[in-house]
Amino acid sequence: MPVHMRIDRRFRRARWLAALASLATFVQAGAAALDEDFLIAVANDRVAQVRDFLARGADPNAVDAIGDPALVVAARAGNANTVEALLAARANVNGHNRFGDTAIMVAALSGNLPIVRLLRARGASVENAGWTPLIYAATGGHDAVVGYLLAEGASINAASPNGTTALMMAVREGKGATVELLIGKGADVNHRNQNGASALEWALRGNEKKMAEQLRRAGARG
Numbered sequence: 740m741p742v743h744m745r746i747d748r749r750f751r752r753a754r755w756l757a758a759l760a761s762l763a764t765f766v767q768a769g770a771a772a773l774d775e776d777f778l779i780a781v782a783n784d785r786v787a788q789v790r791d792f793l794a795r796g797a798d799p800n801a802v803d804a805i806g807d808p809a810l811v812v813a814a815r816a817g818n819a820n821t822v823e824a825l826l827a828a829r830a831n832v833n834g835h836n837r838f839g840d841t842a843i844m845v846a847a848l849s850g851n852l853p854i855v856r857l858l859r860a861r862g863a864s865v866e867n868a869g870w871t872p873l874i875y876a877a878t879g880g881h882d883a884v885v886g887y888l889l890a891e892g893a894s895i896n897a898a899s900p901n902g903t904t905a906l907m908m909a910v911r912e913g914k915g916a917t918v919e920l921l922i923g924k925g926a927d928v929n930h931r932n933q934n935g936a937s938a939l940e941w942a943l944r945g946n947e948k949k950m951a952e953q954l955r956r957a958g959a960r961g
Contacts, residue, residue: 774801781809784818799830806837814842814858817851832863839869847872847888850881865893869900877905877921880914895926902932910938915950928959937961
């Protein structure tokens with residue numbers, strides 16, 4: 740083949756590859772813009788728009804600028820209809836953000852039992868490698884969520900990475916009713932975290948005399 744023909748073929752191939760690269764870049768930019776608008780709709784519970792974006796190809800597992808999956812964004816905001824739309828689009832019900840939080844965890848932290856139930860019905864785990872939905876619910880003193888999670892099999896003595904349990908967080912946050920609930924369900928009143936602190940010590944440090952007496956009656960030592 741003559742040299743000029745080989746050069747021409749190479750030139751045409753290079754132009755074709757460049758066109759493909761440009762098209763790929765255009766498609767990626769379009770997808771990114773779609774997901775950005777989609778996440779704005781998720782955050783604002785614009786469920787009709789959310790469904791429209793999903794139908795147009797928005798990723799139900801799209802992640803926002805701070806690393807929260809769409810389902811976590813919707814659950815934190817209490818947007819139950821949007822949560823349902825995302826689940827119907829097969830969003831990952833156990834997807835984590837960069838802190839390890841799942842949608843059911845952030846719903847538990849805010850005490851949103853309907854969303855907790857909805858997520859659980861779609862397979863959300865009541866356990867987690869780290870902080871758990873139960874610990875989060877106890878932190879906020881959300882007893883209805885605490886009771887529901889325990890009924891669903893959540894481990895009452897599950898500990899966070901630093902060894903803190905649901906009972907300890909309820910004590911720390913001064914949630915007396917939650918402390919009573921957890922004690923009644925058999926929480927370990929003598930568990931200590933990595934720093935050697937116990938629920939009773941935290942109650943005494945916080946001058947929570949009634950709470951300290953609750954713990955002592957349940958067998959807390961120290």
